[in-house]
Amino acid sequence: MNELSSTATFSSRSLKVGGTPLKRVYGDRCLGIYGKLEWFNPFGSVKDRAAYYMIRSAEARGDLKPGHTVVIEPTSGNTGIALAGIAGALGYEVEVVVPSQVSVETKAILKRMKVRVWEAEDDLCPRVGRGTDQAISLAQGLVKSYGGKYFMPNQYENQDNVKAHYETTGPEIWRQTGGRVTHFVAGVGTGGTIVGVGKFLKERNGEVKVYGVEPMPGHNLQGLRNLEESDTPKILEEGMDVIDDWIRVSDDEAFKHASELFSKKGIPAGPSSGAAYYGALTVAENLRKGVVVTVFPDSRHRHESTFNRWIKGELTRGK
Numbered sequence: 001m002n003e004l005s006s007t008a009t010f011s012s013r014s015l016k017v018g019g020t021p022l023k024r025v026y027g028d029r030c031l032g033i034y035g036k037l038e039w040f041n042p043f044g045s046v047k048d049r050a051a052y053y054m055i056r057s058a059e060a061r062g063d064l065k066p067g068h069t070v071v072i073e074p075t076s077g078n079t080g081i082a083l084a085g086i087a088g089a090l091g092y093e094v095e096v097v098v099p100s101q102v103s104v105e106t107k108a109i110l111k112r113m114k115v116r117v118w119e120a121e122d123d124l125c126p127r128v129g130r131g132t133d134q135a136i137s138l139a140q141g142l143v144k145s146y147g148g149k150y151f152m153p154n155q156y157e158n159q160d161n162v163k164a165h166y167e168t169t170g171p172e173i174w175r176q177t178g179g180r181v182t183h184f185v186a187g188v189g190t191g192g193t194i195v196g197v198g199k200f201l202k203e204r205n206g207e208v209k210v211y212g213v214e215p216m217p218g219h220n221l222q223g224l225r226n227l228e229e230s231d232t233p234k235i236l237e238e239g240m241d242v243i244d245d246w247i248r249v250s251d252d253e254a255f256k257h258a259s260e261l262f263s264k265k266g267i268p269a270g271p272s273s274g275a276a277y278y279g280a281l282t283v284a285e286n287l288r289k290g291v292v293v294t295v296f297p298d299s300r301h302r303h304e305s306t307f308n309r310w311i312k313g314e315l316t317r318g319k
């Protein structure tokens with residue numbers, strides 16, 4: 001199996017990306033929902049997989065040369081943290097462009113990791129297309145102006161993002177369920193997770209159904225994208241045929257389900273994990289038998305301030 005579970009060595013440190021636990025969060029052996037706990041990655045989110053693949057492949061192609069290049073990326077935060085860890089350990093400086101509304105915890109982690117943080121007025125997953133892609137445009141503008149200095153992986157268009165999930169997350173799910181997975185549900189930001197995992201699982205078993213979870217316009221779910229507000233990222237557009245159907249989730253359902261995972265099951269899931277859990281429950285409602293797998297991209301520790309705003313009723317959009 002071509003899996004990224006080997007120990008990769010970066011400068012003096014050893015990191016193991018992938019190989020995260022798959023935990024049953026609902027049901028029994030007949031009908032169960034299983035969540036992949038992605039905060040077990042070294043830098044705390046699913047994005048460690050994409051960052052590792054994008055950086056390693058750029059080095060192999062000769063696009064990145066240690067010591068010379070600054071890696072810059074538009075991100076809702078997690079890819080920036082992952083790049084800071086992975087590219088940083090390899091000797092690159094990292095700069096990120098984030099939407100100004102990303103959580104204070106995310107910004108604090110980036111700053112602590114010595115990342116230069118640029119802020120843009122943007123959606124919580126940077127918009128693509130139609131001239132409104134502030135974070136992406138700002139990053140592209142910096143690359144244009146200071147050409148030789150920057151390398152921008154661009155997770156929205158980079159097939160290494162999809163490949164990371166096709167070669168690691170998908171095979172892990174297949175192995176961890178003993179090939180019994182019947183449905184895969186994932187929140188969609190760049191589309192890397194859903195396209196890579198969906199493609200792998202469908203190649204193994206054409207009967208597997210794949211569902212995308214989409215937030216409402218104006219949502220507060222960091223990392224997820226509403227496709228009415230924003231154009232479809234290139235890697236999602238190219239892999240759209242793996243998605244059988246979509247489930248819409250409100251902010252309230254997402255925060256409520258994330259809170260339930262924590263208070264009732266001791267699983268510290270972030271808001272987009274709550275959205276994914278809601279999506280998985282919606283799929284399971286219509287089943288009598290099945291193995292429904294979803295991905296919990298990061299933990300609530302990066303979003304405590306947003307949970308508090310939700311509890312106080314301050315998140316008024318995304319209903």
Ligand SMILES: Cc1ncc(COP(=O)(O)O)c(C=O)c1O
Pocket residue numbers: 045047076078079187188189190191192193194222223224270272273297298
């Ligand atoms: C918290 C969170 N959830 C979900 C996603 C979506 O994952 P993908 O970009 O693979 O679609 C992201 C992506 O940044 C994220 O940070």
